[in-house]
Amino acid sequence: MTEIRFTVDGRPCLAKPGQTIVEAAKANGVYIPVLCHYEGLKPAGSCRICTVRVAGRYMAACTQPVTEGMAVENTAPDLEDMRKSLIEMLFVEGNHFCPACEKSGNCELQALGYRYRMLAPRFPYLWPVRTVDAGTPLVLLDRNRCVQCLRCVRGVRAKDGRKIFASVRRGPRVAIEIDHKLAAKLTEEEARRAMDLCPVGAILRKETGFVRPIGRRKFDHTPIGADVEKGIGR
Amino acid sequence: MSKPVIATASLAGCFGCHMSFLDIDERILPLVELVEFNKSPIDDIKKFSKPVDVGLIEGGCCNSENVHVLRDFRKNCKVLVSVGECAIMGGLPALRNSIPLRECLEEAYLNAPTVDPAERIIPNDEELPIILDKVYPCHEIVKIDHFLPGCPPSADLIWEALNALIEGRPLHLTYDLIKFD
Amino acid sequence: MPQAKDPVLRHPKDPSALLDIIRDVQAAAGHVSDQDIGRIAAHLKLAEAEVRGAVTFYHFFSLTPRGRSAVYLNDSITSRMAGRTAVARAFEEEAGCRFGEVSADGAIGLFPTSCIGMNDQEPSAIVDGVVFTALTPDKARALVRGLRAGTPARDLVAARGDGANQSDLVRSMVVNNIRRRGAVLFGAHETGAALRRAVSMTPKQVIDEVKRSGLLGRGGAGFPTGLKWEFCRREKAAQRYVVCNGDEGEPGTFKDRVILTELPRLLFEGLAVAGYAVGASTGILYLRSEYAYLRDHLEEVLAGLRRDGLLGPKAAGSASFDFDIVIKSGAGAYVCGEESALLESAEGKRGEPRDRPPFPVSVGYRDMPTTVNNIETLATAARILEEGAAWFKAMGTVQSAGTKLLSVSGDCSRPGVYEVEYGLTLADLLEMAGGTGAQAVQVGGPSGACVAPAGFGRRICFSDLATGGSVIVFGPGRDLFEVVGNFLEFFIEESCGWCVPCRAGNVLLRKKFEKIARGLASAEDLREIEEWGRLIKSTSRCGLGQTSPNPVLTTLKSFPELYQARLRKGAAHGSEFDLAAAVRDGCAAAGREPECKESLHD
Structure with a gap:
């Protein structure tokens, strides 16, 4: 298979046909920040944090396939500030109380906040009224923390292929709903997968939490994306 | 040359950020050499007696007194710093922000099982500050110049920030210093 | 076969029939109940959550009853300009409920809705699928009385419009207004x-x-x-x-x-x-x-x-x-x-x-x-x-061949449809439509551009003023801030909510816009609103988000003086915080008087 040549911030890179910019960049040791993206799931392009610029046009790197000769801008200061804005938007859009969240330290939204040195969001807090659904045996759904990445919608299905999580309503009122009938049959393993898919603390396996002590959590000392930049993804 | 003047306040917070400040341990000795404290719970000075260089605010605003204190700080401090999650985003007190205020008060003072049935009253003494409709981050009320996140911010972060502000240099915020919990 | 009548079972067991089934259930019962959700999910082998997702996405479907008759009153800006507020009040008074509610007797539900394509005959509403145009408070009251008495909406249409609107298959009061x-x-x-x-x-x-x-x-x-x-x-x-x-x-x-x-x-x-x-x-x-x-x-x-x-x-x-x-x-x-x-x-x-x-x-x-x-x-x-x-x-301009059908509405004496050759100036169009003296013209709808008189020499064509066909004229007395506010509301209402910049960004944009409109903003806020608008445009996933800040961005460009005039004088940091408002609930709950010196701002 012939390889596709492209560049990220001027650095020559190679991609396999059909690879998205995010995947191909990762294979070349370049980190493009992502939140909704999850390897193995169909990309959703919902968080837009992976926005890159190609020939003056903005695009989501998680959904855009690489083309021959593509010159991708990834770390231009204005682009990085746009990403930071989107991260900040997520912090004000929901009710994110990091100090009281089970996912703190292992949360990808928080980790992006750290990576981008978010000190205080530039946007006013919206304090939406959101509900918690504890009505299924194994899983707790806290919509206050949900970022609508749709990973659960894409990645958690019942044995017959039905979705267990689905979006309801639209616009600012859009929310994730868990199907009570199907969720009642979730196995321990599937419940854990749902929790692990969730980048934030919106989906939790009940009766667990704060398992790893402060100082030993995923992002306590290691920035998100550091593994890609160290070339582990190659 | 006179020493830089510092003031601190705890609004709707738990004093944890002040405790963390004191966690600078032995660095408290050079600190005393470095700065002079004005209005602060640390020295119990109640009123500003001179212009202040750096004001450190812990906690957000949950009542009218918080707002008055914050505005007073803004008037008297050249540089104002939000210290900790409560000052920056309301913190745990802001958990009430998605519940109507009346519902909160009724739950706490009228309907809770621990309320003495003879004492069912929403506090209304004129001496009490008036509770706000929600808890506000400080920067939504006055201009804030710097933010030190964390619950609490580590002593190292507070120390670094204080030194940078006194020396008039940009804050050097390493990855380990920025935490939201 | 009795099954054939069942609004669920008469459809094929194919997920692509989902919306058709929901539509039939909604039409038959006025809403889609939990029980219906279960039956639909079982019929199509979908999760109930997914069925609920489809019901709640669309404006004309509902999980709760919408009343025996559902009134959807157009909420577009031209409707407002044509007297919607008084009509809405009449509907509420006669129905005995507010918009967004169903009357206590379950007879009438009142709901706002985005533009229904009747801008040249506003205020208009859709009632049980039947369009009512050029409403007045009296007509609104009569309509509610008729519906409450059990008359089908279709029979409350007094006079039919022109052309095919008169045909027995359409039987509509809508007029074509082909100018x-x-x-x-x-x-x-x-x-x-x-x-x-x-x-x-x-x-x-x-x-x-x-x-x-x-x-x-x-x-x-x-x-x-x-x-x-x-x-x-x-x-x-x-x-x-x-x-x-x-x-x-x-x-x-x-x-x-x-x-x-x-x-x-x-x-x-x-x-x-x-x-x-x-x-x-x-x-x-x-x-x-x-x-x-x-x-x-x-x-x-x-x-x-x-x-x-x-x-x-x-x-x-x-x-x-x-x-x-x-x-x-x-x-x-x-x-x-x-x-x-x-x-x-x-x-x-x-x-x-x-x-x-x-x-x-x-x-x-x-x-x-x-x-x-x-x-x-x-x-x-x-x-x-x-x-x-x-x-x-041979028609139109070199780059924009042929003709364009324009929908002209707002402050003009001849609203309606105009088929014009590309290259026509806005000034000529205003002349044709009886809209001269306009303060501004919105070309291309909310997602298009707001053009000031200085731009009335611009041409309708792809290389200048590209438009899908919406042209709204604003006369001298109109408040453009009301227009922009209405458009921003529209985009928030219609965003699908999939991507962050459109879902959250538009809410924040409106918040900032309202701050400016209320006279609480500083010059810094103007800089920020422009930056936020560009962010939403650049990073949104589809055309909706990519154009949703246009009402703000194009008026900022065409009417900078309107924004400047609203700035708070001498304010470096424009805080929206209003202590008097913030203590209101607390005082009421405790039965206290607010401190008299609680000022709006420092």
Whole structure:
């Protein structure tokens, strides 16, 4: 298979046909920040944090396939500030109380906040009224923390292929709903997968939490994306 | 040359950020050499007696007194710093922000099982500050110049920030210093 | 068979029937109950959560009862300009409930709705699927009384409009207001001539003819139609589809409604020409729910075309072109005008746009290569086949060939539909429509641009003022801040909520805009609102988010003085915080008087 040549911030890179910019960049040791993206799931392009610029046009790197000769801008200061804005938007859009969240330290939204040195969001807090659904045996759904990445919608299905999580309503009122009938049959393993898919603390396996002590959590000392930049993804 | 003047306040917070400040341990000795404290719970000075260089605010605003204190700080401090999650985003007190205020008060003072049935009253003494409709981050009320996140911010972060502000240099915020919990 | 009557069971066990089932249940019961959700999920083997997701996405579906009669009063800016507030009050008083509620007796539900395509005859409402135009407070009261007495909405239509609106299949009070007939759409034409000529050519020749004509998409984006057809035809596939985008949702545009009413044969012929060109055997008209009152009329036209041999096997006397058209209905979602969202909706799902690439020409309806063209584009294409590319190209400008159908509304004496050649200046259009002296003109609807008088010399064409057809005139007395606020609200209401910048960004943009409108902003806020607007435009996933900040950005550019005048004098940091307002609830709860010196600001 012939390889596709492209560049990220001027650095020559190679991609396999059909690879998205995010995947191909990762294979070349370049980190493009992502939140909704999850390897193995169909990309959703919902968080837009992976926005890159190609020939003056903005695009989501998680959904855009690489083309021959593509010159991708990834770390231009204005682009990085746009990403930071989107991260900040997520912090004000929901009710994110990091100090009281089970996912703190292992949360990808928080980790992006750290990576981008978010000190205080530039946007006013919206304090939406959101509900918690504890009505299924194994899983707790806290919509206050949900970022609508749709990973659960894409990645958690019942044995017959039905979705267990689905979006309801639209616009600012859009929310994730868990199907009570199907969720009642979730196995321990599937419940854990749902929790692990969730980048934030919106989906939790009940009766667990704060398992790893402060100082030993995923992002306590290691920035998100550091593994890609160290070339582990190659 | 006179020493830089510092003031601190705890609004709707738990004093944890002040405790963390004191966690600078032995660095408290050079600190005393470095700065002079004005209005602060640390020295119990109640009123500003001179212009202040750096004001450190812990906690957000949950009542009218918080707002008055914050505005007073803004008037008297050249540089104002939000210290900790409560000052920056309301913190745990802001958990009430998605519940109507009346519902909160009724739950706490009228309907809770621990309320003495003879004492069912929403506090209304004129001496009490008036509770706000929600808890506000400080920067939504006055201009804030710097933010030190964390619950609490580590002593190292507070120390670094204080030194940078006194020396008039940009804050050097390493990855380990920025935490939201 | 008793099953055939059941609104759920009479549909195939195919998930693509989901919206059709929901529509039938909603129509029969006035809402979709939990029990219905369970039955639908079981019938289609979907999760109940997913069924609920589809119900709650669309404005005209509901999980809770909407009343025996549901009144949807248009909330667009022209409706407001035409007296909506007083009409809404009359509805509320007579019904005995507020908008967003159902009256206590369950008879009447009142709901606001985004533009229903009646901007030249506002205020208008859809009541149980029947359109009521030019409402007054008295008419609103009479309407509610009639509905409450059990009279069907259809029988409350006093007088029928003009043209096909009078026909027994439409029976509508809507008027066409065709003010100017151009040579293309309203020129004399013979039904069948275009399709017969097309099938006498090879598909490639048809595509070349359309390419030569210079026809660009009329929906607003202006993509070359011939090229789109060529891309689709080039894809190797067992099946291809042609889809007509009849989701005319941009506030202020209603010209497609007039084509559907008066020129449906031409439109369907255009769709058949497209089908022949790309090699499709099925054409789909996606009809917005607001135009459902035209459905029987359109079905009858289709039946007539079948009788005449223009649709069906060996269509138009061809050797092997088998082609037919089906109509699919929307259910109230502006975003479904975005072509990939439209396809999702046509497949029975939530109308959420897809990621592109792949584009619909490669992966479209049911994952097959699909062209999606606007109603006006297809009708125009039919005329191009009838008269030839050279005839068409001779009209308009070099880059923008032919004519454009404009929907003109707002502060003008002759609102309605105008077919004009591209290149017309805004000033000339205002002259025609009786809108001279305008303070501003909104070209292209909320997603377009707000043009100040200094720009009235600009031309309607793709290289200057590109528009899908919406032109709203604002007279001297109008408050443009009210206009912008209405448009921002519209985008928030109609965002699908998929991507962050559109879902959250537009709410924040409106918050900032309101701060400016309330006179609490500093110059810093103006800088920020522009920056936030650019952020939303640059990072949003589809055309909705990519244009949603335009009301702010284009008025900032055209009317900077209006914004400057609202700034808080001498404020470096514009805080919105209002202590007096913030202590109000607390004082009320404790039964205290607020401190008298609680000032608004420092």
